[in-house]
Amino acid sequence: MQNNKTTERKTMKSLLSSSSSSSPGLRKPRLSPYLFSLLTFILFVAILYGEDFMCIFGRQLQLGPVDSERPFSRTVKKREKLPFAVGKTPEGCDVFSGRWVRDESNRPLYEESECPYIQPQLTCLEHGRPEKEYQYWRWQPHGCDLPRFNATLMLETLRGKRMMYIGDSLNRGQYVSMICLLHSLIPEDQKSMETFGSLTVFTAKEYNATIEFYWAPFLLESNSDDAVIHRVSDRIVRKGSINKHGKHWKGVDIAVFNTYLWWMTGLKMKILLGSFDDEVKDIVELTTEDAYRMAMKSMLRWVRLNMDPKKTRVFFTSMSPSHAKSIDWGGVEGGNCYNETTIIEDPAYWGSDCRKSVMEVIGEVFGKSKVPITFLNITQLSNYRKDAHTSIYKKQWNPLTPEQLANPVSYADCVHWCLPGLQDTWNELLFAKLFYP
Numbered sequence: 001m002q003n004n005k006t007t008e009r010k011t012m013k014s015l016l017s018s019s020s021s022s023s024p025g026l027r028k029p030r031l032s033p034y035l036f037s038l039l040t041f042i043l044f045v046a047i048l049y050g051e052d053f054m055c056i057f058g059r060q061l062q063l064g065p066v067d068s069e070r071p072f073s074r075t076v077k078k079r080e081k082l083p084f085a086v087g088k089t090p091e092g093c094d095v096f097s098g099r100w101v102r103d104e105s106n107r108p109l110y111e112e113s114e115c116p117y118i119q120p121q122l123t124c125l126e127h128g129r130p131e132k133e134y135q136y137w138r139w140q141p142h143g144c145d146l147p148r149f150n151a152t153l154m155l156e157t158l159r160g161k162r163m164m165y166i167g168d169s170l171n172r173g174q175y176v177s178m179i180c181l182l183h184s185l186i187p188e189d190q191k192s193m194e195t196f197g198s199l200t201v202f203t204a205k206e207y208n209a210t211i212e213f214y215w216a217p218f219l220l221e222s223n224s225d226d227a228v229i230h231r232v233s234d235r236i237v238r239k240g241s242i243n244k245h246g247k248h249w250k251g252v253d254i255a256v257f258n259t260y261l262w263w264m265t266g267l268k269m270k271i272l273l274g275s276f277d278d279e280v281k282d283i284v285e286l287t288t289e290d291a292y293r294m295a296m297k298s299m300l301r302w303v304r305l306n307m308d309p310k311k312t313r314v315f316f317t318s319m320s321p322s323h324a325k326s327i328d329w330g331g332v333e334g335g336n337c338y339n340e341t342t343i344i345e346d347p348a349y350w351g352s353d354c355r356k357s358v359m360e361v362i363g364e365v366f367g368k369s370k371v372p373i374t375f376l377n378i379t380q381l382s383n384y385r386k387d388a389h390t391s392i393y394k395k396q397w398n399p400l401t402p403e404q405l406a407n408p409v410s411y412a413d414c415v416h417w418c419l420p421g422l423q424d425t426w427n428e429l430l431f432a433k434l435f436y437p
C-alpha cells in the first residue's frame, strides 16, 4: 500500500513537473496571480493526497447510474433487450450495495451433503466445522429485492448451450456453487462431471447443456497453468497470449471471468515478452496494477473479437477478498479468519488484503471500453464475510505438523469459501444480472 502511494505520487510529480516546464513563460502572464496561486494550491493538494484523488476520480467513473447498473458500455443503453433477459431490475437499484440479513427459512439454498460435486477443499461441515451460522445469510440490496434464484429457468435457458467459468480457484468455487444450485433438477443418470486437463465439464444430458470451468489463473498464458501442479514460486505471465487459452472458450454462450489473487505476489510481476520456449527469456517487470491492466485489456479484446453481444452474455467477477489479519476488523493481533463466526457490521469495512487500486484499474479499463461485459461487483459484500472462509475445515493435502496443529491460525485458509455459502450469493447476483439486467 505504502509503496503504491509513493509510486503514484512520484508519477504525479513527474507529470506535473514535465507539463509545467513545457510551457515556461507563455502561460504565466495570462493567468492572474490569484488564479495562478489557486492552481498551484490544487496541484499541491493533488500531490499530497494523490491516492485519494485517484479514488475519488475512480468512484466518479464507476458510480454513475449507467455504469454501475449496466455493462460498462453506453451503447448497451440503446439496445432494447440483452440476450436471456426476462425482466428488469428496478431502475437505479444497485444490487451490489446492500447488507446481509439472517434468513434461516430460506438459506442455505442446498445442503452440503446433497451436492456431491463440491471439492473436498470446500466441504467445511464434512471437515469438522462445528457450526453452520455462515449458511444462513441472505444478501439484501438497499434499493430492491434480488429475484429468487430459479433453477428451472436457469437450466431451461442453458438448453443446447454452454456456460463457462474461466479463471482461478475462486471462480471454480462459484462454478461448483452453480452446479449445486442446479443439479437436483437433473436425474442421476442424466448428469456427469469430467475433467480434461484445464477444463472441467458438467453435462446435463437431456438438456444438451454444459457448465464448464477452465483453469487460467491469469487468463493469459503463464507458468502456473497446469491445472494440478501450479504452485510455482516465481510467477511469469506472457504478454499478448490470451488466445493460448482463449481458443478453448470459443463458442460459449455465457462466460464468467475472474482473475485477481494470482497477481498479488507482493512483488512486481514478471511479464514474458517472447515465448516460454525461448532459451533466453525476455522478461520485463511491471507493477501489479500495470500488469493487471494489461490482462484486462487482453480479456476485453478477446471478448470483442470472439463473443457476439446479440447472442451471448459475458460477466467479470471482481476481486474475492481474503481475511488474513484480524486486526483489520478490530480483532486480536496475529489472528485471522480462524474461529470467526460473525459477519463484519461496519458498512465501510475494507480489509488490507484487498487492493483498491486494482478495482480502479478495472473501473478505468471497463469504463473506456465499449465491450458489453457485466461487472459482478462482489468485493464489498464479500468483505463483510470473515466467517465464510473454509479456514481449517477442509481436506489437507499434506499431513499437518504438530506445530501447525497446536496453532490452527497458522494453517487456516482465509481465501476460499465454504459451500453452501457466500459464493451462492455471487451466483444469485449473476442470475439477477443475467435475467433482470
Ligand SMILES: *[C@@H]1O[C@H](CO)[C@@H](O)[C@H](O)[C@H]1NC(C)=O
Pocket: 059, 062, 063, 068, 094, 096, 097, 098, 359, 363, 377, 380, 381
Ligand atoms: C462495488 O460496490 C461497492 C458497494 O456498493 C461500491 O462501494 C463500489 O464503488 C463498487 N465498485 C465499482 C467499481 O463499481
Ligand SMILES: *[C@@H]1O[C@H](CO)[C@@H](O)[C@H](O)[C@H]1NC(C)=O
Pocket: 150, 151, 152, 153, 156
Ligand atoms: C421458474 O422458471 C420457470 C421457467 O421459466 C417458470 O415456469 C416458473 O414459474 C418459475 N418459478 C418461479 C417460482 O418463479
Ligand SMILES: *[C@@H]1O[C@H](CO)[C@@H](O)[C@H](O)[C@H]1NC(C)=O
Pocket: 160, 161, 162, 208, 209, 210
Ligand atoms: C447441443 O448443444 C450444442 C451446443 O452446446 C449444439 O451445437 C448442438 O447442436 C446441440 N445438439 C442438439 C441435438 O440439440
Ligand SMILES: *[C@@H]1O[C@H](CO)[C@@H](O)[C@H](O)[C@H]1NC(C)=O
Pocket: 339
Ligand atoms: C474462538 O472464539 C471464541 C469467542 O468468539 C473464544 O471464546 C474461543 O476461545 C476461541 N477459540 C479459539 C481456539 O481461539
